Amino acid sequence: MTANGITPKHAITSITKTTVIQYLNDVLQDTSPRTRNNSRTDIASLFQTLENNEIIESNYVKNINKLRAIPTRHKSYSPQLLEKIDFYLIENEKVLRLFIQFLCFNFLRPIEVCRLKIKDIDLINKQLSVKAKNQSLKEKLIPQMMLDEMPDISSFDKNGYLFNKNSLGGTWDAKESSRRDYFTKRFKKVKEHFDLGEDYTMYSFRHTYISKLYREFEKEFSPNEAKGKLMHITGHSTIKALEDYLREIDASLPKDYSKYLK
Structure with missing residues (x-):
């Protein structure tokens, strides 16, 4: 038995x-x-x-009954708030700041950042490998602005995780969900410092910067071209999946329509 x-x-x-x-x-x-x-x-x-x-x-x-699942709202950060948070992280949380930059510049999810090992980061060829949501191993470009923030990791154990508890590199005997929760709790202290509500999350950084990139693409390209370029960067499997995501995070805002209301 x-x-x-x-x-x-x-x-x-x-x-x-x-x-x-x-x-x-x-x-x-x-x-x-x-x-x-x-x-x-x-x-x-x-x-x-x-x-x-x-x-x-x-x-x-x-x-067996399904439970009611209320989706979490990940509120975007304003440019002013981003600047304040970044300054605070530079002064107090350098490791957490690098963690968050992978969300901002590489558009990874928090749990995907936790999966990164030293061997997954190829700074010479500007690429990283990561197991993305519902997908096999993915290769992603590391943009120059992310490379500029990366410390020298050449001497680290290749099999160690990029992010350890209080430093970079090394072993961490814990489930990836536990490692993600650890960084979530560290960010909670940042939220408390700025008196931010529960809608502001680490996930919000990813949403904020994807919205920012899409709005910049909209200025230069047609909607379809903008989505095509963005899809190649974010890793969404279909245009519909990307469109649903952009709609969910209110990535595209209308121009001022005041004159039509007069």
């Missing part, structure tokens, strides 16, 4: 609805309602295949 009453010989048929619910509760405790719902969908899909092949009698997972 194994954990939760599941026997090795009949593992699938020994799984009960209660077992799945307990697992989903564990996922919820460690992550979020959205991640828990995604896990439920994946398991339900597997169990539907098992039902279709008459391995189990019924797919009871599809009857």
Whole structure:
């Protein structure tokens, strides 16, 4: 007999609805309602295949309720606030500042920055390798402004993480979600210093700079050309995915329409 009453010989048929619910509760405790719902969908899909092949009698997972997942609003930073935060980080949090610059200039997500190892950073060829969201390993250009901020890491252990707790390089025996949460908590102290609300997050830096880049592209290119160039940089898999993302973060603002209201 194994954990939760599941026997090795009949593992699938020994799984009960209660077992799945307990697992989903564990996922919820460690992550979020959205991640828990995604896990439920994946398991339900597997169990539907098992039902279709008459391995189990019924797919009871599809009857487990979904939780209401309220999306987090990542409010963009104003240019003035960005300048103040950057000055504060220079004075007090140099490692965190470099972490955030990967969000701003390379448009990585916080957990993707946590995945970076020294061997993933190729400063000579100006590239980095990272496992992106729902994708295999991706190669991304390191822009010059990011290169200008990078310290000399040539002597570091190639297998060490780029970001350790209080320094660059070295081992860190913790899950990537725990490492991300560690930097999130460090940034919380910055938010407290500037009395920022919960809508301001580390993720907000990525949104802010993607919006900034798109608005600059809009000045020079047609909407389709601007989105095509941006998609190549951000790594979105389709134009529709990028358009949905830009709409979500209000990346494109209209010109002043006051004269039409007179």
